[in-house]
Amino acid sequence: MKTATLVLALAALMAAAPATACTLCHSPGAAAVRHQLLHADLVRNAAAVAAPIPLLLAMILFAAGGPARRSARDA
Amino acid sequence: MTRPLTSRPAVAAALTLGIGLGGFFDGIAFHQILQLHNMLSGWLPVTDLVSAKTNMVWDGLFHAAMWLITLLGVALLWRAARRGDVDFAVRHLIGGLLIGWGLFNLVEGSIDHQLLGVHHVVEALGASAWDYAFLAWGAAMLVGGWRLARPRP
Numbered sequence: 001m002k003t004a005t006l007v008l009a010l011a012a013l014m015a016a017a018p019a020t021a022c023t024l025c026h027s028p029g030a031a032a033v034r035h036q037l038l039h040a041d042l043v044r045n046a047a048a049v050a051a052p053i054p055l056l057l058a059m060i061l062f063a064a065g066g067p068a069r070r071s072a073r074d075a
Numbered sequence: 076m077t078r079p080l081t082s083r084p085a086v087a088a089a090l091t092l093g094i095g096l097g098g099f100f101d102g103i104a105f106h107q108i109l110q111l112h113n114m115l116s117g118w119l120p121v122t123d124l125v126s127a128k129t130n131m132v133w134d135g136l137f138h139a140a141m142w143l144i145t146l147l148g149v150a151l152l153w154r155a156a157r158r159g160d161v162d163f164a165v166r167h168l169i170g171g172l173l174i175g176w177g178l179f180n181l182v183e184g185s186i187d188h189q190l191l192g193v194h195h196v197v198e199a200l201g202a203s204a205w206d207y208a209f210l211a212w213g214a215a216m217l218v219g220g221w222r223l224a225r226p227r228p
Contacts, residue, residue: 023132029124029125029128032125036125045115045118046136048193049115049133049137049193051186051191052183052187053140055182056178060090063091064091
């Protein structure tokens, strides 16, 4: 009985379909991900994700540019 | 006679690295390990595999941007090292890193959490005190970093 249960469990495990939903896969899951990604407010979502980047880059430009701060160590 | 040293290129490079590493910390710790939120979990709640994987793509794009900023920091550090007149004191490195990480928290927290609501620090709670704690943490790092890196007479 134990052996039969084990064999059944292994068979079920082997037969289980993997949830293939990688972004570029050809599977229903992958198609659903791509649909949600590309068809539902793509521009709005991309703009929201990118929104902090210009401000952070401006801060880097500000920090890197401008007058040099001379250290008194070797002045 | 030696040229006077400047700290600005070192601090700017460290600040840039701080922004990138702060972004990586947020993504790795909060998005992936603790899974407190995802990039768009406020607009696209993670309720099933498809929404989780869609958020994962946006997380990846956010990480890609942080990777590019970190690369920019390495380039700035390289450029500063070649100048020959840059003061590479440890306090400039630590201070710059803290300033950058603090700026990341303040900018990302203000825009993503407060202004747009694309996600919140603890998504299960929605807008909560954790969002303000995130900003306060950023402000503390910014002030601490500035105190370390500021020019001294």
